Amino acid sequence: MNRTLSIETVTKIGEEVLLKGWINARRNMGKIVFLDLRDRGGIVQLVGVSSQMDAESVERMKDVRHEWVVEVTGVVQERGEKQKNSNVPTGNVEVLIKELRVLSMAEPLPIDLEDDKVGLDIHLDHLPITLRAERWQDVFKVQETIIQSFREALAQEQFTEFQSPALVGGDAEGGSAVFKVDYFYNQKAYLATSPQLYKQIMTGVFERVFTTAKIFRAEKSATTRHLSEIVQMDFEMGFINDQYDVMAMLEKVIKHIVARVVEKHASVFAKRGVPLPLSGEKFPIFKLHEAQDILGAPHSDDLDPEQERAICEWAKKEKNSDFVFITHFPTKARAWYTYEEPSEAPLSRGFDLLFRGLEINSGAQRVHSYETLVEKIKSRGLDPEKFSFYLEAFKYGMPPHGGCSTGLERITARMLEIPNVKEAVLFPRDLNRIDLQLSPPENKQ
């Protein structure tokens, strides 16, 4: 007999089916045992009555507990009216067990998977099992939709996907702390902190490119925002007029992501009591100083976290948008490859996209002139010689271009209003943990 998924039972009333999955719950009700069976289609209720089963199945039934893996033959039946549960997709049916076989046993669980008050460290210590709980599965199904719809939106706009390297020869951007790798011949390599330089090179090849690359940050800091390993979703496009072309493309991509997430996962938001993301008519765009004027804040080189939250609240109330663009940051406050706004120097063509109070994307038009780029590198005290590979693209003709970058974990967290970004990564790496807790010397004393 072919396997039936739990969700498919609703169309098979009266039929004999073969189900396979995990025991998600067990309820003993006198002579009847109710089991919830979990598979990739969801959950369905099984009913065990000794008189309906063969002797071996009756014995096995006594043993099965949470997370045992079983195979069940049974008959789908409609529940009595009073037993129907409209909150569950399979709430109208149950499966009367005829035969039950055990595929894998499970030890008694060390924690209650349904308990959503479990602390973060306990959750992370037991990821291989806590991730099985529906509320965790939900987070990573939403994350899957985000990354897949990011790619989908850009493919529709003729962007070419490329694979950006993780091992790099130097800390090219000269920015955030970088992990060192023991490479061959006693040389050091580094883990990429961004696919930036490669996506610019690739813009010289395919004009429009994107990549979903792993990047690594060795910042010694233990906040709710910090991760050592991140999935970054980047695109870069050539032949733009200015940063507004990049922002228009980004808005299109984000709206596509939001539409897909809402279409597929509205029930997840309902369950968690989180409002659906609002993308309004058009994302509001403010110059940095305009945003500060609205907030009655003094002019400065960046928004502080409190201001980021306040301008997002304003945009939500006034423009029905959870997203806000901020432009015209000072050039000196942005990466060295940022294009300066000729008529408004020292302001730049960089921008940030805020989402529910937090920056989730940063982008800009980039410098495309070889000579200007060499000057910019020198002006930050960096050595152009170290950038010779990257600079070759510019020596031989680069179009005006720009792009931007979104952290997959951060947008997932903001989407579901998860306060700690570590809960939006399957296997978070940070200062204290690579799956197992590290025992830093500091803690041992």
Added chain:
Amino acid sequence: MNRTLSIETVTKIGEEVLLKGWINARRNMGKIVFLDLRDRGGIVQLVGVSSQMDAESVERMKDVRHEWVVEVTGVVQERGEKQKNSNVPTGNVEVLIKELRVLSMAEPLPIDLEDDKVGLDIHLDHLPITLRAERWQDVFKVQETIIQSFREALAQEQFTEFQSPALVGGDAEGGSAVFKVDYFYNQKAYLATSPQLYKQIMTGVFERVFTTAKIFRAEKSATTRHLSEIVQMDFEMGFINDQYDVMAMLEKVIKHIVARVVEKHASVFAKRGVPLPLSGEKFPIFKLHEAQDILGAPHSDDLDPEQERAICEWAKKEKNSDFVFITHFPTKARAWYTYEEPSEAPLSRGFDLLFRGLEINSGAQRVHSYETLVEKIKSRGLDPEKFSFYLEAFKYGMPPHGGCSTGLERITARMLEIPNVKEAVLFPRDLNRIDLQLSPPENKQ
């Protein structure tokens, strides 16, 4: 005026258009200059006649050379019958230039981009420009189709995409050489050599999962097969009967990839003189010893490279398939998590998929019993304590499952019959190179 892409000119005869792109070639023919303009849509011929242009454009026209980035306003016209070139998609038209503006200049190229006899090192030294040549763009457009259709095929089969970590706490598989990373608190982390253990954990969560993850191999060897950084395309599925369920899924995925590649890139194969991949009616399946019998070779624990080639030739001739499955390798010759075939021990439920003479995929049914797995780990001299995180999934109920893994670079290379896998990676990392040539101490003496 909106930009027109080169390929769109064929539907705009008689219209004025705005084109943007790179100069791909320049031919002076007396008073007329022909320019090939390259953009993401392909190549179109521009015609420059001084009397048709403004004075400034005439001056600029004198300067423009290969890889200059320009913006051109002109009128699309049909070519004379004798000038038509049916080998080029835009071969029926040309664009008479009215205005030409320069967006970026380029220095004279250090190498001839059209020269396909350039050595590998020269190519790699100049990747930011050599990748712009059509024959290189072709390789990476095919590669994009391979990875995207891998994901597409598995999404259709209800597999969940997940992000597997690159930083790991130990050399978990105990196999190939591993790169060390300086992590926090003077501790070492490692770069993942495979997403294997994580995709098994995730099979306990979502039943069917896939990932396209970066993996890293520190093997000190400089063959045409070796890379330090690889994109691995993995899937894993629960509730299988045996390895044949995994092989059937893999065959479906590969056939989808082949169909998409042929549909989108048949012209690339034609240009390169490479036959389209044959996927036959059904991929032939041989037990290892059966394959050796067919070849008249003595029985041994694996096929050698010559035998891999020979059995593929046999399959192509007899079964019209460039793909062949080999099964029933000895358990001791496979990874420790491989399931042993109970009735045929010491043979295992592992398999390889060969494609045009080379193994491109390796897979198996895996051990799913906690106790057996702990024994297997010990039997290879490894310490189960180091696997406690992974083993937690098994302690609490894992279904029978299996999966497999394909290197993106290797399948790309075999697809296009590229002899050296380094030519199927945009930015290959190996013993001697991370973009720039390393200068290993050995070479300095």
